[in-house]
Amino acid sequence: MVVFIRIPSWWGRSAAHPENVMSPLDIGYSVSLLARAGVPAEIIDVEATNASYEDVLAVLHRLRPTHVFLHAITPAVPDALRLARFARESLPSVRKVVLVGQHATVSPETVLGADSPLDLCLRGEFEEDAARVVLAPDEEPSCAAFFDGHAVRKVGGVREVQDLDALPFPAHARFRGSRYRVFHPTGVRRRWRWGFLMSSRGCPFKCLYCSPTLRNSFGKKYRVRSTESVIEELRVLGSLGFTIVHFKDDIFTLDKERIAALCDALLSRGMRVNWTAQTRPDTVDRPLLELMKRAGCRTLGFGVETGSERMIERLCKGNRVDDVRNAFRWAREVGIRTVGFFILGSPG
Secondary structure, three states: OEEEEEOOOOOOOOOOOOOOEOOOHHHHHHHHHHHHOOOOEEEEEHHHHOOOHHHHHHHHHHHOOOEEEEEOOHHHHHHHHHHHHHHHHHOOOOOEEEEEOHHHHHOHHHOOOOOOOOOEEEOEOOHHHHHHHHHOOOOOOOOEEEEOOOOEEEEOOOEOOOOHHHOOOOOHHHHOOOOOEOOOOOOOOOOOOEEEEOOEEOOOOOOOOOOOOOOOOOOOOOEEOOHHHHHHHHHHHHHOOOOEEEEOOOOOOOOHHHHHHHHHHHHHOOOOOOEEEEEOHHHOOHHHHHHHHHOOEEEEEEEEEOOOHHHHHHOOOOOOHHHHHHHHHHHHHHOOEEEEEEOOOOOO
């Protein structure tokens, strides 16, 4: 039995500000890869369930896992280490405790060492490597960091999955809870069942402010899935009862022709899919937005950051204020609702 635990930064503390809660697709991919090999896995998504620390301990005692994967960003690392120590000291069944996610990628040396309860950190897009840790325990891990008895050693670089179509679909059935949601205006007063999907990974831009804690993928190399693969996953999501899909791509419309082909495929197949996405204002035009609207797009989130040309240049964003004006105007004209993302207190 393998257990994946997603730990929120606010665990054990109340938060008044509403937060998007998106399903952890990276964990979902890992679970599907293990299922393909016949290995059972469970997901404890504290971010979605708000389970207490004691609740998580009780589940671990019941499941008696052989491997525990902890998914945590930097503010959640103390809680991750506390869980890791419990697993290491109180669960004789555990063979490996692994940290994954942004902190494991960027700063593994801060959590590994002679006294650390962690066996290793997986760096980057960990889906395939997590499966290898379980299925090939005698192999030295790649794209990882671990303490070799003398120092923290990094093996390989930061993993970027190249063939996205080779991955099985994430274990979407595990994410059918009502707590998964995105606070996007959709124009319809109804209770949506949110599903999530990634059709591309990577971002080639060099924005000064960009943080890996807010990215959904790693690396600058832009990697895409085939239209047929995305269409089939949308079918699966619909069959599971999801009524709206949010594309988690960092820049959904970076390749306009790709998105046009996806929209054409949805329309030609008569698929009625409600969906939302996020992108840059300089990667859309009016004809594309018109097509997206006809293909089911309800809302687009645009990275605006600032209305100052001077600050846009200092942030190395690469677009212009006019791009923002045009994107919002075109979206409004074709009937797509919009969300703007701004930075208050820009670096530089």
